[in-house]
Amino acid sequence: MINPRVTKLRYVGLAGPEFAVERAFLADPWGLREVAADGELAYFGSASSTEPFITRLRGAEGRGLDVIGFAAADRASVDALAQNLLRAGVTAISEPHRLDSPGGGYGFRCFDLDGHALEISCDVAPSTPRALNAGESIPAILSHVVLHTPDVKKTVAFYEEALGFKVSDWLGEFMCFMRCDEVHHSIAFVPGPPSLNHIAYEMRDIDEMMRGAGRLIKAKVPLKWGPGRHVAGNNTFSYFHDPVGNTLEYTAAVDRVGADWKATTYTPSPDIMDQWGTSALSDGPMKMGHPAPDPALWRAPPV
Numbered sequence: 001m002i003n004p005r006v007t008k009l010r011y012v013g014l015a016g017p018e019f020a021v022e023r024a025f026l027a028d029p030w031g032l033r034e035v036a037a038d039g040e041l042a043y044f045g046s047a048s049s050t051e052p053f054i055t056r057l058r059g060a061e062g063r064g065l066d067v068i069g070f071a072a073a074d075r076a077s078v079d080a081l082a083q084n085l086l087r088a089g090v091t092a093i094s095e096p097h098r099l100d101s102p103g104g105g106y107g108f109r110c111f112d113l114d115g116h117a118l119e120i121s122c123d124v125a126p127s128t129p130r131a132l133n134a135g136e137s138i139p140a141i142l143s144h145v146v147l148h149t150p151d152v153k154k155t156v157a158f159y160e161e162a163l164g165f166k167v168s169d170w171l172g173e174f175m176c177f178m179r180c181d182e183v184h185h186s187i188a189f190v191p192g193p194p195s196l197n198h199i200a201y202e203m204r205d206i207d208e209m210m211r212g213a214g215r216l217i218k219a220k221v222p223l224k225w226g227p228g229r230h231v232a233g234n235n236t237f238s239y240f241h242d243p244v245g246n247t248l249e250y251t252a253a254v255d256r257v258g259a260d261w262k263a264t265t266y267t268p269s270p271d272i273m274d275q276w277g278t279s280a281l282s283d284g285p286m287k288m289g290h291p292a293p294d295p296a297l298w299r300a301p302p303v
């Protein structure tokens with residue numbers, strides 16, 4: 001049965017300067033595993049994910065979000081999604097075709113309403129996850145990506161209608177959390193010029209999130225916000241800056257929700273942002289950097 005909707009967040013592709021420095025950082029201390037590389041292009045997987053890669057890094061002059069990869073159920077669904085998106089007026093980057101990234105597959109790319117490149121694929125050969133050892137505080141899976149958008153409601157409507165996402169919760173009228181599978185949010189939107197807000201990696205449990213945060217603090221990686229626990233999604237968080245200024249998050253215990261989940265609109269307050277209150281130890285979200293338009297907008301990634 002054709003199911004023209006996105007079924008999973010697969011990977012996030014970053015472009016930026018200082019390729020060697022960023023590449024080394026993503027492996028250690030961040031904890032991803034490099035699975036393939038070709039010049040200034042590197043693919044990173046994680047221990048517990050069935051995705052062959054969850055992060056892609058490409059050397060480029062400006063720092064930007066290169067592409068967000070999503071899964072669809074099968075070829076017929078990929079084809080139907082491509083047609084539906086074209087009908088909805090999106091700008092296509094490529095027709096459905098065989099992919100040559102790790103795991104292969106069949107997919108296409110297009111821009112969303114703000115000019116972020118999206119890839120939707122199926123038939124990607126899964127990697128074999130392994131059980132993490134006790135105390136192995138490395139990302140288990142890719143959790144979510146948060147984007148700035150000038151019109152949150154319009155963008156939410158697009159992701160609902162064109163890609164099949166569901167609203168999980170709102171924070172006031174400005175932040176919307178959206179899901180495409182059982183994970184409370186795989187994508188979320190906040191106001192601002194179109195750009196990346198942060199990428200989150202889920203650790204196996206809260207202990208491992210804290211151990212991972214400790215490893216980064218000891219490595220002198222700037223802790224921007226955390227540790228704490230959000231109310232929307234009920235997930236724990238620690239936000240850091242990578243060497244080129246992207247905000248990356250370690251999270252844990254993200255809610256899994258079912259079809260009967262009812263969205264709540266939370267009134268923003270310090271207790272809603274952090275139910276523990278411990279993140280008051282850190283700079284906080286207001287000092288995580290000001291969003292600026294992404295130089296990669298409306299530019300098809302070269303690979």
Ligand SMILES: [Fe+2]
Binds near residue numbers: 144200
């Ligand atoms: Fe997050």
